[in-house]
Amino acid sequence: MAERTLARYLTEEQRNRGVITADLKFLIEIVSRACQAISIAIGKGGLGGVLGEAGSDNVQGEAQKKLDVLSNEILLEANEWGGHLAAMASEEMDLPHTIPNRYPQGEYLLLFDPLDGSSNIDVNVSIGTIFSVLKCPEGADLSTAAAAEAAFLQPGTAQVAAGYAVYGPTTVLVLTVGDGVVVFTLDREQGQFVLTQENVQIPADTQEFAINMANQRFWEAPVQRYVHEMQQGKTGPLGKDYNMRWVASMVADVHRIMTRGGIFMYPIDSKLQGQGGKLRLMYEANPMALLIEQAGGAASTGLQRILEIKPGKLHQRVPVILGSKNEVDRITGYHRT
Numbered sequence: 050m051a052e053r054t055l056a057r058y059l060t061e062e063q064r065n066r067g068v069i070t071a072d073l074k075f076l077i078e079i080v081s082r083a084c085q086a087i088s089i090a091i092g093k094g095g096l097g098g099v100l101g102e103a104g105s106d107n108v109q110g111e112a113q114k115k116l117d118v119l120s121n122e123i124l125l126e127a128n129e130w131g132g133h134l135a136a137m138a139s140e141e142m143d144l145p146h147t148i149p150n151r152y153p154q155g156e157y158l159l160l161f162d163p164l165d166g167s168s169n170i171d172v173n174v175s176i177g178t179i180f181s182v183l184k185c186p187e188g189a190d191l192s193t194a195a196a197a198e199a200a201f202l203q204p205g206t207a208q209v210a211a212g213y214a215v216y217g218p219t220t221v222l223v224l225t226v227g228d229g230v231v232v233f234t235l236d237r238e239q240g241q242f243v244l245t246q247e248n249v250q251i252p253a254d255t256q257e258f259a260i261n262m263a264n265q266r267f268w269e270a271p272v273q274r275y276v277h278e279m280q281q282g283k284t285g286p287l288g289k290d291y292n293m294r295w296v297a298s299m300v301a302d303v304h305r306i307m308t309r310g311g312i313f314m315y316p317i318d319s320k321l322q323g324q325g326g327k328l329r330l331m332y333e334a335n336p337m338a339l340l341i342e343q344a345g346g347a348a349s350t351g352l353q354r355i356l357e358i359k360p361g362k363l364h365q366r367v368p369v370i371l372g373s374k375n376e377v378d379r380i381t382g383y384h385r386t
């Protein structure tokens with residue numbers, strides 16, 4: 050039987066199951082091609098002159114790497130001409146990018162973190178791209194970039210598709226169109242994504258956790274309690290030994306959880322209180338939360354299901370606790386007591 054490429058998967062979802070529209074199929078294919086282009090640029094590393102600082106800061110005041118800027122440009126250029134989008138928003142841009150007048154406008158909004166895990170770029174550790182797709186509300190004001198922001202402020206439950214690419218030893222694309230989670234692997238010779246896993250299911254239980262332990266002294270009490278109990282292992286209240294992993298690329302940490310379960314936490318802490326958290330809601334937490342829930346896991350701030358947060362601004366940050374359901378339920382229980 051012929052390989053199931055991304056194009057074929059999307060065509061089948063459109064034709065047989067009516068899950069997606071022709072425009073959404075086109076949008077996802079374009080994003081996947083942009084991810085291939087980013088993967089190629091990353092693969093060149095020091096030979097391609099793509100490593101190092103860009104010499105600029107993004108809207109969040111973070112120093113941009115050359116690959117942050119390049120990946121953002123690749124995604125913008127790939128997506129602006131096709132007629133499938135009303136606007137785009139990115140971690141690397143203060144305001145949304147509206148579609149230039151010379152191109153037709155479509156009904157979707159695309160949000161992305163073009164290069165997640167920026168601190169890992171120069172050290173040759175896995176990094177990725179995260180994206181989220183929303184429908185543009187009818188009658189939305191897209192006349193200026195500033196006005197367009199309001200169209201994006203929809204809860205994560207409104208996402209019609211979400212995904213991420215991990216640029217690791219292999220490049221994988223993990224996708225949901227609201228019909229479960231599927232994984233594609235980039236066949237570099239053919240230049241296309243091929244389906245390698247369907248119906249991804251995250252085990253409900255786990256013995257693996259991911260958190261930046263350097264922030265321990267700043268954590269809130271429920272997180273202190275939970276991590277302390279995990280560290281006590283078999284002889285503690287949880288009755289089992291845990292292992293810890295922290296890649297510092299959310300895409301890689303989430304992909305490990307997709308593959309074998311686990312819990313990932315970037316909680317609120319006293320240092321982050323003023324900004325609401327570390328990770329961004331609209332293009333990091335929401336797409337990951339949708340993927341995790343579609344794979345049978347859970348995603349919470351500790352106090353609230355991430356997908357139900359009504360966003361107040363485009364670059365809003367939130368606490369993130371996601372992964373194996375029983376462990377996420379345990380720590381949200383600790384938040385309630």
Ligand code: AHM
Pocket residue numbers: 111140162164165166167168261297298299300315
């Ligand atoms: P980025 O989008 O600028 O790369 O920041 C997000 C990243 C996540 O991928 C990762 O989970 C986290 O920041 C790592 O933070 P820390 O450096 O505190 O470990």
Ligand code: MG
Pocket residue numbers: 140162164165166299333
């Ligand atoms: Mg990021």
